[in-house]
Amino acid sequence: xxxxxxxxxxxxxxxxxxxxxxxxxxxxxxxxxxGGLSAxxxxxxxxxxxGWLAFYxxxxxxxxxxxxxxxxxxAGEWLGWRGRGFDAxxxxxxxxxxxxxxxxxWGLYHA
Amino acid sequence: xxxxxxxxxxxxxxxEYGVAARENQTVLDVVTEIQREQQPDLAYRFACRVGMCGxxxxxxxxxxxxxxxxxxxxxxxxxxxxxxxxxNLPVIRDLATDMTPFFDKWARARGQFQPKDAxxxxxxxxxxxxxxxxxxxxxxxxxxxxxGCGVCYASCDVVSWNPDYLGxxxxxxxxxxxxxxRDGGRRERLDAVAGDAGCHSCHSTQGCTERCPKNLDPSSAxxxxxxxxxxxxxxx
Amino acid sequence: MRDRRHPAYWGFVLHRVxxxxxxxxxxxxxxxxxxxxxxEAALEGFLRFTDNWAFxxxxxxxxxxxxxxxxxxxxxxxxEFLGWRARQxxxxxxxxxxxxxxxxxxLLHAG
Ligand code: HEM
Ligand code: SF4
Ligand code: SF4
Ligand code: FES
Numbered sequence: 001x002x003x004x005x006x007x008x009x010x011x012x013x014x015x016x017x018x019x020x021x022x023x024x025x026x027x028x029x030x031x032x033x034x035g036g037l038s039a040x041x042x043x044x045x046x047x048x049x050x051g052w053l054a055f056y057x058x059x060x061x062x063x064x065x066x067x068x069x070x071x072x073x074x075a076g077e078w079l080g081w082r083g084r085g086f087d088a089x090x091x092x093x094x095x096x097x098x099x100x101x102x103x104x105x106w107g108l109y110h111a
Numbered sequence: 112x113x114x115x116x117x118x119x120x121x122x123x124x125x126x127e128y129g130v131a132a133r134e135n136q137t138v139l140d141v142v143t144e145i146q147r148e149q150q151p152d153l154a155y156r157f158a159c160r161v162g163m164c165g166x167x168x169x170x171x172x173x174x175x176x177x178x179x180x181x182x183x184x185x186x187x188x189x190x191x192x193x194x195x196x197x198x199n200l201p202v203i204r205d206l207a208t209d210m211t212p213f214f215d216k217w218a219r220a221r222g223q224f225q226p227k228d229a230x231x232x233x234x235x236x237x238x239x240x241x242x243x244x245x246x247x248x249x250x251x252x253x254x255x256x257x258x259g260c261g262v263c264y265a266s267c268d269v270v271s272w273n274p275d276y277l278g279x280x281x282x283x284x285x286x287x288x289x290x291x292x293r294d295g296g297r298r299e300r301l302d303a304v305a306g307d308a309g310c311h312s313c314h315s316t317q318g319c320t321e322r323c324p325k326n327l328d329p330s331s332a333x334x335x336x337x338x339x340x341x342x343x344x345x346x347x
Numbered sequence: 348m349r350d351r352r353h354p355a356y357w358g359f360v361l362h363r364v365x366x367x368x369x370x371x372x373x374x375x376x377x378x379x380x381x382x383x384x385x386x387e388a389a390l391e392g393f394l395r396f397t398d399n400w401a402f403x404x405x406x407x408x409x410x411x412x413x414x415x416x417x418x419x420x421x422x423x424x425x426x427e428f429l430g431w432r433a434r435q436x437x438x439x440x441x442x443x444x445x446x447x448x449x450x451x452x453x454l455l456h457a458g
Contacts (some may be wrong), residue, residue, distance in 0.1 A: 001280040004306040028367035039391035067370035315426050317355035334427045
């Protein structure tokens, strides 16, 4: 029960962060897409920028966790996948996804 | 006189009846007429016939309603009524459901008042004074008129996806008690409604709020429970 | 048959479907950006590869999905944390309008 409440809380807290982060993300993309995406532009913005690295790392973590908890809820309701085993599995998927994103952010930082 | 086509779920099949369409008739009138004139062994439930008891609820053309307060001309589609027993509950026979799981969940959600002053059930010496204008009183008043008809429960997807889910009515009741300043069971009650079988699985789809014939708002009550638990956990 | 004929229910369905879409896309997105690990040239190559109408349409769909989900998520958070009641219906309409607006804005910028 405690665990379920914590999952819920983690999803809502990450949602609040994502709401702000997505605004920032979309705004930068909309500026960047003008005249087409280019790797040079992306890299110029992100290379060596600790601020952006931190932002994208936390963004990836929040998105990974948030999405995995959401999929956990849907799988529980629609497929009957319930219980601690499944919870651990989804949490693992969330962290793995987040790690993937942090690796990408790290790559851009060092590009 | 124009005819009304009435399809009623009986056992696994649908039975079909024809009834005279009248200017003024409720869905309950129609069911009663069918039972009296055509199908004496048709099982259904009602008591007050005026929207007080909540026992006549059924699915009318796919929507849970009090049949005694539903006019046929407002809900018939192409001169047809399709009646089924209330969803999400075991069927006893025909249109009568077994409400036991519904009320068991009220108990599980700790829907009973626990007097703060008299844990042993004794009558307190003084009347409690709860000003009607106080915010908590207003929050409790907003949900207190529930008569346990089960319409909201039958309108909730989460109940059909998770049979353990407490459902809107039980949690609406819990929320009125959480706001009752005379009650001493707040902590245990919030624990009882927490988790996947409780308020944290509600998706605010508002089927309950949309359909409650008393115009109550269980969806917002459940949101209140989530809020209290969230800030309560931080404060612990 | 459960009752699914009111705006808040459609709002829930849109929010859930867009959430699933996003959760499936997220790993792909990170994989794409992960090309940067192999340097700017690899990322540029990838961006050129995606610079055609099919990917443009996909991008547009994604941003719309994100905007839809964001709007629906803010609605849920407002109901849960701020205790909004009365203007629920307007909230759903507002959310849909916002999502559409964001999608169109992206289309204009991308064009
Ligand atoms: C843009 C900021 C976002 C906000 C404000 C937000 C908000 C929310 C909220 C409040 C819920 C709970 C809904 C409920 O239980 O009824 C939710 C569910 C969900 N979210 Fe997000 N979210 C955001 C971004 C994302 C992202 C980026 C993803 C993809 C990884 C995602 C995937 C999901 C999924 C799969 C669900 C489950 C849907 C459901 O249970 O119906 N969300 N979101
Ligand atoms: S909340 Fe409304 S619909 Fe639900 S049981 Fe009470 S009176 Fe009936
Ligand atoms: S708002 Fe919550 S309790 Fe009410 S019908 Fe929707 S999921 Fe069920
Ligand atoms: S018969 Fe009592 S509410 Fe309908």
